[in-house]
Amino acid sequence: MADATRYLGQGLLYALFFLPIVYFTHEPQHRHLAEDMAELKIAVRHAGVTIGECTDVQAGAYTPLPGNKQRPQICPRERSPLELELLMDGKPLYRASVSPSGLHDDGVASIYRRFTVPAGRHNLELRMNDNVAVEGYPWVLEQEVDLQPAQVMVASFKDGFRLQ
């Protein structure tokens, strides 16, 4: 094969190699979210109430220890799981029971979920129980929201639910 033809052929093959690379590094476009949809995220990081009561240490139980090292009470470490419910327009969208972290179930419980929901006006209701000793949901938030297309609304918890 003559040199010129060979170099021309090489140019063609380089083009055949790089053109798909150039194209596929940014095309075709990917539709991740429909135009009339929005996103709702729940992000809760909360330590449930400890399970059980502290009990007084009876006199003499720590006799081998000096007085300053003796504890007056023994408290349980295990915490309640979080029971969480999300309702949208009266219909349940999400329900979960999340255990606390840690080997002794004594850490915080974390919940994260992302939902794709239609944009527009909705009634959101968030309920959470962080104490197994209590029936029902001690923490509740009910709110009307107007979600714009592609808007991200975050439901978080710090001494109560908040929508941002």
Next chain:
Amino acid sequence: MKTLLKKGFNQLDAVFSRVFTPAWNPMYQLGALGFFYFWIVAVTGVYLFIFFETSISGAYSSIEQITVGQWYLGGVMRSFHRYASAAMGVTVTLHLLREFAMDRYSGPRWFSWVSGVPLLWLLFASAIGGYWLVWDVQAQYIAVLTSEWFDWLPIMVDPMASNFLNEATLSDRFFSLLVFLHIGIPLALLLGMFIHIKRVTAARSNPAKGLAAGTLLAMLVVSLWRPALSQAPANLDMAVTEVGLDWIFLNPYPLINSWGPGQTWALLVGLSTALCLLPWLPSRRPKQSPVAVVYPPDCNGCGWCLADCPYEAISMKEHDYKPGHKQSVVDPDLCVSCGICAGACPSSSPFRHVDELTTGISIPGLHIKELLSLTETKLRELGTEAPRVLLYGCDHGSVVEGMASNTVATISMPCSALVPPAFVDYVLRQNLAEGVLISGCCEGDCYHRLGNTWMDQRFAMERMPVLRTRVPREQVRLRWLGAQGTSELGRELIAFQQELRENSAVVDPIRLQEASNG
């Protein structure tokens, strides 16, 4: 599927060899090209890092400044960085498919195959980390889905996705961590690449200079024509609706969103596990022949077999009973019975004054004594019509069996480099044939990695054992055309015979007559 792939690659090989020449054929150096692209990405990455700001507000603007403000250098560097990483992804994928199609992943090759699987993960992680740093809408898309994907794993206590809830939750420290990962993961990739080729003799980690230059030129043209650009800046208060994706590296992401993280993990880990197990799965490949055997009485410890073994299966030890001498040792776990060692052994010479030809090292499937016997028998069965040609071939290259005729004797073996150069000398001196043609795999793409390279060097007197100067070169041919070049080899054989006939001065008619009588 493997057969189809092999046919496809053979056809591509032929096209690329014609256009690039075998020495520059990119299909024969896909792994080396992977290394080359890695170094381009590394060098350009260092330059980009000098100007990159590791903060939420600074990341996007600093990259825009590099791309637009100094388009002639920083912009080109960025394009090289992106396109070289994508090209690395493509060449690595082709490399994997080609090694699978050509059946080069089992036996002692399992180590390179299996060690390549985690490299795929590291390569993808490196590329994804790079896209993340740009902090445009594609980065936002990656950030949210990657964190949700990892949060699915039970080892995650606090959800990583909580860092990307909205603009308020994003922190500069996360960018510092990303930069650290984008440097650390490629370094781990480099270490893995080193391990990947550790057990390979004379591993090729640099492509041919001409190919490298052509690649750089092509990338420069592409970078000036279509520079790599950012998309709109990320805004976590708004969801990503439509995004331009790099489908080479980000192809699993739509799956994470539609299938869910668990199924995507199952698919990718399942695929990786299947790839790792592939070398041990049943297949129709021929059973491994018995490994090479050393004969201490004929081993003088020269080390030529050690130098030629493509699989590092040979080492040297103190000779069993010759004080001060070395002796070859074969590692049965690494030997593939190619026979290249037997071709390299100086004792594999039919001119030795021994009653029965023995040698220092040989494969039991085709001992050098049997090869000699087969050669003599087949040549003596030929007719008297000249020129008679001995055609040696390899089991993985051009198919020589069908070319046998009244004037052509054919012998196929695991690798053509099993033929000691002294055999060619012997055949011509004994007037058993007027010509010897040795064929095999394509030039630069030997099934046993280095067989045809070693033969070229032995016949050019650049490597021991050499083909002696007294052997008339016009009566010897080496042709590396591969399985796809079988027809071409047939034509070359006819042309070779024609040349021998025309150049009859090289053929002594008296000796020819004697040979035909006796």
